[in-house]
Amino acid sequence: MDTADCIGETNMVVDTNETRLIEQIDHWVKPMNWRPDYASWREKRIWQERYQAERLALIERFGGELANTRILEISCGMGGTLVALAQAGAQPVATEFNRDYCQISKLRAARYDLNLPILNAVGEAVPFADNSFDLAICWDIVEHVQDPAAMLAELRRVIRPGGRVLLTIINRWAWRDPHYHIRGINWLPRTLADRLVANRLKTKQAMGLQDRQCLSEMHYYTMNQFRDLAQHHGFKVADMEALDIQHGSKRRAKGFKGKLRDLAYRLKLGLPAYYLYRDWVKGTYELVLW
Template identity: 30%
Template sequence: MNATPDETAKVLRAWERSASGYDRQIAFFERIWFGGGREWLGARAAGRVLEVAIGTGLNLPHYPAGVTITGIELSPAMLAIARRRAAELRRTVALLPGDAQALPFADKSFDTVVCALSLCTIPDPATAIVQMKRVLVPGGRLLLLDHVASTWPPIRAAQWLLERMTIRAAGEHFTRRQLPLVQAAGFEVVEHERLKAGTIDRVHARKPELST
């Protein structure tokens, strides 16, 4: 189902409000929940890299030196922090405002597309994944990291309850699964890891060579 302008605007408002404190707020979860995920993404990135919903640029330290990086982000406030981080790291990064659901790039523009901890809030994740496929070259890599519905029913029930608040407040989902959307879009799954009682997904997928 396509996202409405109101849904996208709600997510934008939420990130604009939280941008200044985001790095501080997520630091605890980075240690105990997402640990190693950003390094996992960086180790698999190659060539021309597009990071969708780059946020404050927390992945930037983990990309190898030989890649070229383009980042797109809905929130101008988050993007401003990412620009400062890139400058501090002395990394040349093209950072642009834009919507993951309508990527402003030509077909087959990138060798790798990365999206970390963002498909949980993008209003129409299926459309975003189709857009990611469109901008990848045939044989290109899709690298995803996100929190998803747990494999353990008691945790999944708690996630569902939490969503009753977070979806209304900021459009954030805890019971989504990105892997079925990746498969439905026609990607070939290369690696898939589920961690932390199945609440964390790491996905490395490949656009088929014969794809247009």
């Protein structure tokens, strides 16, 4: 076989992998075609690794230097952050409960000839030895696991002394629900909220996919509730955005919310205004545990 044949076969494998990757992503994103920005949103899912600069900057700011850092990502989803971390020089390892997402993440990594460890596992039973990692990332997963307390115990076990955990949690009183995009739903009794969700065509159940939990099955927390839970497992907790405000760094905000934020800064009320917004409006908290 000559060189041209080898190149041709390699290109065929790459093309096949790329086709499989897009087909598998489409299977999971098509139920969201109600979104006005669906075309661009879908494109960002297909090329997720290209849109991670802001997240990588956040991880580095609160988790430390990425190069040669052993990082555990719990629930890597479709693998965008995982691949971007590897490209930035980190040593990432991932778990993911959804087998399809595991395959998507592996195909995404294969785009760049990366062979990243991606294990089909749950956050409550991490298949690694004690003190294995410098940093753990748990984005958009706490609300979905069966037992958040068990996951926190596992994180405490696998993170080395002095290591950190970066995670997000959903505010129990989030005004616009981050999953169902319905305003005010978290201020309703959960049984009524579930009925409202069931009547909307924005659910994956209505579109033929059964992966999404009922709102009443997910774990949302107030800041104090989650802080108490984390402290019970030996963690200290800090709010990333509050830390940014304390250090004079402003997060971007557009429209009316941005104008209110800028007014609060001018009045020297940035932090109190943020705490009020955080507790009663904000959808997702970004936290650092150590």
